[in-house]
Amino acid sequence: MRDTRRTLIAAIAAIGALTSVAACGGGSDSSASGSGKAGGTYNFWDPYPQFDASSAWGKLVSKCGTDAGVKVKRTGMDTTDLGNKALLAAQQGNAPDVMLVDNPVVSTLVEAGILNKTSDLGLDTKPIQKNILGAGEIDGASYGVPIGANTLALYYNKKVLTAAHVDPASIKDWASLTAALKKVKSAGKKGITFSAINTEEGSFQFLPWFWGAGGDLTKLNSDKGVAALSLWKDWVGSGYAPKDVLQNTQTTSWQEFATGEYAFGENGTWQLGNADKAGFDYGVISIPGQNGGSAPVPTGGEFVTVPVQKDTSRYDVSKKIVTCLTNSANLLATDNTLTYVAPTSAVQAEQVKSNPKLEPWVKAVAAARGRTSGGLGTKYPTISQPMWTAVQAALSGGKSPKDALDTAQTAAGKGN
Template sequence: MRNARRTLIAALAVIGTLASATACGGGSNSLHSSGASGKTYTFWDPYPQFDASSAWAKLVTKCGTEAGVKIKRTGMDTSDLGNKALLAAQQGNAPDVMLVDNPVVSTLVEAGILNQTAALGLKTGSIQKNIIDAGTTVDGASYGVPIGANTLALYYNKKVLSAAHVDPASIKDWASLTAALKKVKAAGKKGITFSAINTEEGSFQFLPWFWGAGADLTRLNSSKAVAALSLWKQWVDAGYAPKDVLQNTQTTSWQEFATGQYAFSENGTWQLGNADKAGFGYGVISIPARNGGSAPVPTGGEFVTVPVQKDTGRYEVSKKIVTCLTSDANLLPTDTTLAYVGPTAVVQAEQVKRNPKLKPWVAAVASARGRTSGGLGTKYPTISQSMWTAVQDALSGGKSPRAALDAAQKAAAKGDG
């Protein structure tokens, strides 16, 4: 029991670290008693911004109806959901079905509160490998079914680039992007916005540059990692990126781009609706790798999971609910419902057919990596915190990129020990 308690405490700390992981957010709702009994099944998700009138809530209700039960849905923010799921499981009161951010899956599995999809008879064979891998643990088993994925790319302002005589098609690597930023600044406009805040959002945004340099999360202070951090520092020092990237979330970074003064914004699929409302022409290109090609980007998105229950007889209905939520027909509108690219090739192709603006995002998702994949699992939050701390130290001028990443590697190794 002592070991179980220690595991729970450690898991709670991990969930807290991952609180601001990706796009979805909002204030938390009060948690209702799960009390799953009879024909009522409980469902938790990280979407407090969606009320009962939303397309998402209506889909959840419909899937319950088709399974012959009523669903009691509770939306709360990511950190609240993870923490309360761990506590509810310890008390034997976990929800029947739960939607969780993909980096949280391995933490919940380590705490012993999620069922394997194979054990439930859920099918995941048609799901894009890199997407399902984000919810696959070290043992190679999957513990949830993704409802879609989002990730990062570069939005650009067509008017700003045109005035600076920059062809977005010419941006193929770091050198050409930096040259474009220099031209934009010389033309009297601003360069690029991104989030370097000291939370998971900052790590999420740094990863394409880190991975695009060829760096590996198991060695934060490699020469390739130093090159990535030096690039960001170069941009801030030269005025190509604003100093407030240190405080910018992905939302406030987008708000800067929406002023029409910036050439580029590193941001996600979830900003497409806002981009259409911005009032200026825009385009989207992949984040370039250091020496050309598209940089690997982190996989964002949630997995539908089935927590362990004392009454295993409930799993059959839970399986029906998950199958409904993740069917091709119901995944298809996720680009408008949740701003997600579907997790299967069939859904992605139909999404692009309906909305050609999703084409670069499908390509970006295809090159995305799970943050906890590659055997990192629950080690990732410690690595991520060390990494975002290094970014803060370097961009603020407190340490050189090399010194900041040396300290990050020591901290990550200590945390892993």
């Protein structure tokens, strides 16, 4: 019991480090789940407090309960709050029946022993893209079904690039992107904005450049990692990126891009609605790798999971609810509502057919990878925090990129 409690405490600390990186905001609902009985009430938690019972999402959750012959009591709360409360509820023996959690949190909950394997529940994950499913896999086993995915790319302002005589199709690698930023600055406009804040959002935004250089998260201070951090530092030093990237969240970074002054903004799928309201023509390109091609980008999005219950007879209904939420017909409506790319190729095709602007995002998601993939699991938070700290140290001028990442690697090693 003492070991279990220690594991839960460690898991709560890990979840505290993994804040949500998507554009989901709002408060939390402090109500906890009840035990409930089959045919009665089933408890469902999700990280969407912005959607009430009258929303399309709220109605779908309710309908999935009705179709399964039960009533679903839905509680929406922010991502960090949900993870912490899930761990505490499991410790107290009253975890919700079904829970939607941010993908990097899955491994933490698995280590705490509170999630069921999808194979044990008989849930079908075969149609799901392997790289999306991988964000919820630990030691080869899947522990949830992804509801959808989002990721990062570069938005660009067509007017700014035209004035600077830059063709977005010419941007193939870091050198061509930096050359474009130089032209934009010479034309009197601003270059690129992104988030380098000292939270998970900063790591999330740095990863495409880190991975795009061939970086390995277990070797933060490799020459490849140093190259990525040096790129960002050089941009800030040359005035191609603003110094306030150190304080920028993805939301404030978007607000800068939306002024119309910037050529590029690194941001996510969730900003598509805002992009249409920005008042200027825009386009989207993949984040380039150092030497060409699309850089791997981190997978965002949530997994529908089934927490461990003392009463295992409840799993049959929970499985029906999960299956309902993740079938093709409902995924299309849900992912369009959440501005997510669907986790299956069939639904992705339907999304692009109804909204061609999603095509570059489908390609970006295809190249994406889970932050906890590759066997990192719960080690990821102990790597991410030193990494975002290194980014802060280098961009502020406190340390060279090499020294900052040397310090980060030492700290990450102690965390593991």
